[in-house]
Amino acid sequence: MEPYVHLLLLGILVLRKASAGSHSLKYFDTAISLPGLGDPQFMTVGYVDDQQFVSFDSCSASQKMEPRAPWMANMDQDYWERNTRNTKIDAQFYRVDLETLRGYFNQSEEGVHTLQRLFGCEVSPDGSFKRSFYQYGYDGHDYLALDTETLTWTAIEPSALNSKRKLEAERRIAERQTAYLKKTCVQWLHKYLEMGKDALLRTDPPSAQIICRTDLDGGVILRCQAQDFYPAMISLTWLRDGEEQLQDTEFIETRPGGDGTFQKWAAVRMASGEVDKYTCRVQHVGLPEPLTLKWEPQPSSIWIIVGIIAVFLTVLIAGAVIWRKKNSDL
Structure with missing residues (x-):
């Protein structure tokens, strides 16, 4: 993941699925305010295509970014330390962002609120860049999205206009995120696909x-x-x-x-x-x-049971007849 860029927003987002033959790398961040219980809980999960490969949870005992796929076990210690450090910085900024959004929405300090971010990239079957996505949501609703072609921010609802103005006043933020999405993200996606090719590039028919x-x-x-x-x-x-x-x-x-x-x-x-x-x-x-x-009607279960009972009784009667015949011959 790239070094953190301070953002002011977020909401519930659905993980996009890559189209057939393409591949994607995406991260899904979630910060949840915990009134009276200390700092917000912060979680991030990374996916290559449909497989989770890393995760971090500020409430976990390890307090570290951890592997979630066997093929990530060979990453060096520097990788885990760097990503853990950057993720902890993210968590601190999300704490500020939650406070900022609470003010935008005129909400009390008592409520539980959720701030989320979904970002990543997708490549075509030939490995070339296809598209990117960078979105935010707040309390279960879409909030803001980055247009990487125009380097502008789209406010999904009126309250997001405050965040839009602040972010567009700092154009370097959009430039930095776009550079990550179109270059660095694609490079890491190729690396992960090579590392986990046995699991990621397989096809299991339904x-x-x-x-x-x-x-x-x-x-x-x-x-x-x-x-x-x-x-x-x-x-x-x-x-x-x-x-x-x-x-x-x-x-x-x-x-x-x-x-x-x-x-x-x-x-x-x-x-x-x-x-x-x-x-x-x-x-x-x-x-x-x-x-x-096509739907093929199955034999009624009651007739199956009746058939089994009939067979059992036939065997039982035949056995009794044979037993009686043997005893009468003695």
Whole structure:
């Protein structure tokens, strides 16, 4: 990470996903005020693509930037000391920033407030710079963003105009951040991709299935579920008679599976007699070609149980007959 540049802002931000074939390096900072409990808690997490690789938490016992991916274990001591030092400086400035924003929003000293920053870069499949992002939010709302092309700041809400004016009065701040995002960030991203290539550049294809259930109104909900895939970029599309049903489809965001892979589902609702008209298309870089799935009714569980009991009784009766026959021969 670059040396800290004093900033005055922030809010809840969603981590952007790199488009298919590209790679990204991003950092997500969070500062939380703790009224009556001392300095705000400060946390930062670094991601290469969809994998966390470093983190820092001011409330942890170590008080250090720490590795979160096995391939980071070979970084030298200077790397960890430098990043720990810079992150602790960040934490102190975030304390001031929280106080500044509390004043902008005319808030009391009693409330808990959250200040966040998301920044990073993305490269194309050929390794060249593609885009960058540098955003802030405060108390769960977008607050301010840097335009690296014009070196100006975009105020997302009226209260951010104060921060916009202060930052644009110091043009060197935007220049410094832009230089980091377009050059230094890209250099580190290439380094991390080389170090962790076995984990970061792999492709694990998804396993997929369709789950069916009936809702209270008698309608049918089909859920197309994919899991065990990496990288996280995936497309699940419901089709009715070959036509995409984007507006009628409910999605969940792709989420970690807990083992280094990801999972996602998409659901669509229909009348009970229309199930045969729907198919799910699954597209992922790990698949040689898209998967097309259709709901296949499974045998009713009650009949499976009845079948098992019938087999058991048949065996039991046959055994009893044989036992009685043997005893009658004695």
